[in-house]
Amino acid sequence: MFRLLEETGFTRVRSVVVPRFRFRKSSTQSSAEAxxxxxxxxxxxxxxxx
Amino acid sequence: xxxxxxxxxxxxxxxxxxxLRMYQEVADNPxxxxxxxHGREAAELFEYDPAWLDRAPEGAVNSFAGVGNPHQxxxxxxxxxxxxxxxxxxxxxxxxxxxxxxxxxxxxxDLNATMCRKAEAHAAAAGARLDCRTGAMEHIPVPDASVDxxxxxxxxxxxxxxxxxxxxxxxxxxxxxxxxxxxxxxAKQLSQSIVNDPKLWAS
Numbered sequence: 001m002f003r004l005l006e007e008t009g010f011t012r013v014r015s016v017v018v019p020r021f022r023f024r025k026s027s028t029q030s031s032a033e034a035x036x037x038x039x040x041x042x043x044x045x046x047x048x049x050x
Numbered sequence: 051x052x053x054x055x056x057x058x059x060x061x062x063x064x065x066x067x068x069x070l071r072m073y074q075e076v077a078d079n080p081x082x083x084x085x086x087x088h089g090r091e092a093a094e095l096f097e098y099d100p101a102w103l104d105r106a107p108e109g110a111v112n113s114f115a116g117v118g119n120p121h122q123x124x125x126x127x128x129x130x131x132x133x134x135x136x137x138x139x140x141x142x143x144x145x146x147x148x149x150x151x152x153x154x155x156x157x158x159x160d161l162n163a164t165m166c167r168k169a170e171a172h173a174a175a176a177g178a179r180l181d182c183r184t185g186a187m188e189h190i191p192v193p194d195a196s197v198d199x200x201x202x203x204x205x206x207x208x209x210x211x212x213x214x215x216x217x218x219x220x221x222x223x224x225x226x227x228x229x230x231x232x233x234x235x236x237a238k239q240l241s242q243s244i245v246n247d248p249k250l251w252a253s
Contacts, residue, residue: 001212001235008216010229018118018232020095025085036237039117039204041230048226 001042010044062210069208070162073115077139077165080112088115093141096232097122102145110172113139116203118232121145125228129153130198133222135187135215135231136160136205140169140180146201147178157192158182190218197222200229207234 005013021039023029032038075082080089087095089112093103096119103111115138126132126149134143137158147156156173158180160166166182173180185191188211200219209215219229 001206001216001233004213004216008213008220010216010220015235016123018096020097021117022087023085024083024087028085037234038237039232039234041118041120041123041232043123043228043230045228046220046223046225050220050225 005042005044009046009050011047013042013044015040015042066161073138074162074165076115077113077168084115086115086117089113092116098145102148105148105176106141106144107172107175109168110139110141110144110176114141116142116232117234118203120201120203120230120232121149122230124149124199124201124230126150126154126199131196132156133190133192133197133200133219134158135190135200135202135219136208137169137180137182138165140172140182142201142203143169143180143182144173144176144178146199147173147176147180152179156180157197159185159187159190159192161186188214188218190222192222194221195224195227198224198227200227200231202229202231202233204233206231 002013002015018039018041023032076088090103093114098119126146128151130150131154132146132150134146134156137143137160143156143158158169160182163184166184169182170180183191187209200223206212206215
């Protein structure tokens with residue numbers, strides 16, 4: 001999604017991981033970890049003049 | 051329309067139904083256990099200000115189903131117009147209104163009309179003003195360049211057409227406007243079996 005934001009025209013795209021995010025069920029959490037699934041907070045700006 | 055796009059459109063319809071069903075269940079039966087954390091437990095996990103959670107209507111807090119805290123980086127200011135993409139039971143919209151104040155405004159967007167009315171009722175009970183619109187995030191029913199800040203919490207990942215959603219966010223934001231979006235991302239391409247499973251996708 002980070003790349004998509006930039007391709008859409010957003011600038012100053014930033015992301016930070018939500019450190020305490022996890023799934024309740026351990027089986028779901030394990031699958032998520034296997035795919036590198038994580039929660040992030042992304043910020044970006046529509047440039048002035050765009 | 052090609053065969054693949056027909057299949058995608060069909061799957062997207064199934065997915066939309068599953069998303070509506072799952073989040074309606076969270077709203078209707080917040081005491082149930084889901085495979086994701088929800089309610090006050092989730093909000094505290096993501097470091098929502100406990101004072102906000104004490105002040106917000108119980109129904110909005112109990113049905114919270116976000117994946118992070120978009121308010122930590124939204125830097126909302128008095129008088130701003132905020133769009134809450136996927137506003138659900140309204141907790142994030144209410145918190146946003148408390149920050150932009152009576153000179154600002156908050157527009158919610160949800161697929162589910164009943165949920166929109168519930169969010170507006172929660173907002174009214176919290177002394178907040180919320181204009182919740184029913185619609186899809188791929189076609190946001192908001193004019194061009196009319197929003198200062200868009201927030202969202204665990205919603206964009208549910209769309210099959212993320213590029214389209216981001217284009218819509220770009221369109222509705224004023225030049226210089228910003229987004230603060232909490233969401234799920236994956237470092238690896240998900241397998242087709244996961245992509246084709248509406249229950250897993252909706253989670």
